[in-house]
Amino acid sequence: APSAIWGGRFASGPSAVMEAINASIGFDKRLYRQDIAGSRAHAAMLVAVGLLTEADGQAIDQGLARILTEIDSGVFPFSTRLEDIHMNVETRLKDLIGEAAGRLHTARSRNDQVATDFRLWIRDAIDFVDGALATLQHTLIDRAEEYAATVMPGFTHLQTAQPVTLGHHLLAYVEMLGRDRGRFADARARLNECPLGSAALAGTGFPIDRFMTAQALGFDRPCANSLDGVSDRDFALEYLAAASVCAIHLSRLAEELVVWTSAQFAFVRLPDAYSTGSSIMPQKRNPDAAELVRAKAGRVIGALNSLLVVMKGLPLAYSKDMQDDKEPVFEATDTLELCLAAMTGMIAHMTADPVRLRAAAGQGFTTATDLADWLVRRLGTPFRDAHAVAGRLVRLAETRGVGLEELSLAEMQTIEPRLTEEAAAVLSVDASVQARTSYGGTAPERVRAACQAARERFARP
């Protein structure tokens, strides 16, 4: 039989394959809250402008409230034949309240309906992710404070470079996540315009009040152009772009955890609750959660790419291609939320090994820059010349097979006679980090102040 929804001009119904490719209910049922909220706002507006009687408006509102309960409690009869969430809800409404249900779709199309639902859904997702990001930030800040003076090697090219503190290192991620929150907030601000009332594409001849529905749904204003209102998916793309950058940050931190937990580094240990064993090697303790956070960034980036390619080249206004906008967004959201939870758990419960970290911090002549700095400060040597002197000392230490701080003063003076005990003292890793007091630097007192500042800068929502 022809579709009950649009079957008027059709003699027969869709084939099974047509139904299978056309239906979106399998995934867009996740929009049900937003769909019902949008319909209730629309119905209230229709009553307010006199397009719907009070009695019909009330029946519709009560019917929709009941449908919300049915879906919430898992008893709602979803049907693939009814294509999508919009038709499933509307058809059920007709079962519940009869003819009045057919008046709800006045001055509305599924095109503006789905665009509205989807904006509302992503807005909720952004708010949730913002909270999860704040939680991870504050977890990192707490751990950073604990490890504010824990010296570790800082790397460039993954070669030891200069000593830093673990607290300082963790705070770098707090900054990244802060920018992520800013990107989500920016996307949210641009997203917050309401497409409802754009109707199919051209607007409507009914005297609707788009400002009323926009306000009722928490939007700042209605979308200014009806064609744009139904065909724009920038809000989803921006959201996925922000999610991708965020996933990359989590992946970089995950990669560091993978490296740091290896036997060769042994900088940190993940708790049992976030580690896995091997079915053959009894000694194994694998950082699977970190590896999967690293992997899942690929899926979030894939979701962004998927929607970019769907949207590329679509003429105005709505095309059915746009129905395929939802799965990437849902998948990216689920993935990101899981990764944020896993990362928060790992960071909250990891334990660092200060002894290993300190020993590693001194390996690879990491305080050579401090010696060059001393020559500049105390002898007025130009930095380039000081660099050369420190370089020769490194070569000497390397030939002897010792660390810089193990050279005797007499040995050092064979290269620069003006070196003193004070110069030798700057070669310790503690002296090195304590010296780096510049704003944003790694000195423990700086890191403690930065933790305090970060707590205030990155408020929880």
Ligand code: ARG
């Ligand atoms: N399920 C559709 C979607 O998600 C709703 C809009 C359908 N509009 C249409 N003209 N067929 O895009």
